Amino acid sequence: MEDRSRRSFLKIGGACALGLSALPAIKVSAADVQSVFSPAPNALTGKKWAMVIDMKKCWEKGKEGCKDCSQACNHVHNVPDIGNPKDEIKWIWPEHFANAFPGQESEYTPEEIASKEFIILCNHCTNPPCTRVCPTQATWKRKEDGVVMMDPHRCIGCRYCMAACPFGSRSFNFRDPKPFVKDPNPKYPARMRGVVEKCTFCEERLAKGQIPACVEACKAKALVFGDLDDPKSEVRKLLHSNYTIRRKPELGTEPNVYYII
Amino acid sequence: MKIYNGDKIIPGILIGVIILTFPLWLARGKAAATPDIKFDTPVIQKLAVKQCVLPKETMRTSHMVVLNDWRDAAVRNNTRVFTGMDGKKYDINLQNTCMECHSNKTHFCDQCHNYLGVNPYCWKCHIEPKETK
Numbered sequence: 001m002e003d004r005s006r007r008s009f010l011k012i013g014g015a016c017a018l019g020l021s022a023l024p025a026i027k028v029s030a031a032d033v034q035s036v037f038s039p040a041p042n043a044l045t046g047k048k049w050a051m052v053i054d055m056k057k058c059w060e061k062g063k064e065g066c067k068d069c070s071q072a073c074n075h076v077h078n079v080p081d082i083g084n085p086k087d088e089i090k091w092i093w094p095e096h097f098a099n100a101f102p103g104q105e106s107e108y109t110p111e112e113i114a115s116k117e118f119i120i121l122c123n124h125c126t127n128p129p130c131t132r133v134c135p136t137q138a139t140w141k142r143k144e145d146g147v148v149m150m151d152p153h154r155c156i157g158c159r160y161c162m163a164a165c166p167f168g169s170r171s172f173n174f175r176d177p178k179p180f181v182k183d184p185n186p187k188y189p190a191r192m193r194g195v196v197e198k199c200t201f202c203e204e205r206l207a208k209g210q211i212p213a214c215v216e217a218c219k220a221k222a223l224v225f226g227d228l229d230d231p232k233s234e235v236r237k238l239l240h241s242n243y244t245i246r247r248k249p250e251l252g253t254e255p256n257v258y259y260i261i
Numbered sequence: 262m263k264i265y266n267g268d269k270i271i272p273g274i275l276i277g278v279i280i281l282t283f284p285l286w287l288a289r290g291k292a293a294a295t296p297d298i299k300f301d302t303p304v305i306q307k308l309a310v311k312q313c314v315l316p317k318e319t320m321r322t323s324h325m326v327v328l329n330d331w332r333d334a335a336v337r338n339n340t341r342v343f344t345g346m347d348g349k350k351y352d353i354n355l356q357n358t359c360m361e362c363h364s365n366k367t368h369f370c371d372q373c374h375n376y377l378g379v380n381p382y383c384w385k386c387h388i389e390p391k392e393t394k
Binding site: 190 | 330332334336337338339340341342343344345352353355356357382385386387388390391
């Protein structure tokens with residue numbers, strides 16, 4: 001008969017526990033050997049990407065009706081021009097003060113602010129409500145740099161994120177957008193009917209070491225992009241030397257787009 | 262044995278069998294055109310070593326797995342460089358890397374996909390290269 005003493009049972013049990021505890025370490029070292037994917041070498045890296053928009057510069061230096069930023073964005077990302085407000089797809093667009101900063105206007109708000117349009121885009125919030133409600137994780141906050149990402153492959157078009165976003169930064173493709181892209185950029189995909197899309201802080205350009213297309217296109221240098229985690233970055237300097245406002249800060253989503261007015 | 266209404270049922274069954282097998286009759290003697298994949302794009306012709314990111318046999322049987330892995334690597338994990346078997350590095354990008362060489366979608370992708378009756382939805386979003394022919 002076999003020896004079934006308590007001593008032998010404990011020995012075997014101990015050996016099994018040791019084996020299980022070593023498993024994660026083995027897995028990690030095995031993954032290291034096999035990894036054929038690596039990050040892009042020239043990518044811009046930051047911990048917390050943010051944008052500071054100097055509306056004074058935009059209004060003063062920019063020509064009347066200048067749309068350089070949104071045109072650059074729309075072209076690079078194949079954003080359709082459907083020409084119907086109901087089906088409109090918006091990544092970066094103008095909005096009047098009362099709509100951009102509701103609750104902050106009064107009847108004595110200076111005319112030059114109340115009448116002017118502000119540049120609006122996804123705030124890439126530190127605490128984004130849109131990513132929390134997504135049932136498929138088609139949108140998520142990227143841990144390494146804070147970009148609120150969008151994966152149209154996974155989007156099922158339920159539009160929970162649109163309901164959750166308090167800034168209207170998300171648009172739904174109610175119809176096939178491809179025929180409405182006048183001059184398609186062959187380097188970037190379009191979208192299909194039934195998915196949500198929004199600004200991605202040009203994450204595909206960041207991976208190539210380029211700044212966002214809107215920032216690059218602005219001749220008045222009103223848009224500044226940078227890392228909030230880096231005290232020497234230009235955005236931090238601007239935030240230090242100017243009074244800035246954010247959209248709906250009372251909601252606690254911690255927007256990462258700041259406005260100098 | 263007697264079948265009630267046999268004069269209607271038996272011709273009915275015969276007609277049913279003919280209708281069901283109609284596609285087979287129609288295509289009898291005609292073999293479906295076998296896929297004719299072309300690799301003669303300008304970019305491939307200029308390559309010194311005509312080698313895809315992985316061996317030809319792997320790509321032939323598992324390109325859909327490779328594409329899914331590439332998609333997840335680039336979009337979800339932000340790892341955008343792929344190191345091939347020979348150590349060569351590739352930018353992970355369907356439109357700019359795969360289709361740079363295989364710029365002949367109708368003579369490359371579509372040949373087998375049509376033959377097999379599969380309909381991948383890549384091109385509902387991704388923009389296919391402009392073909393000269």
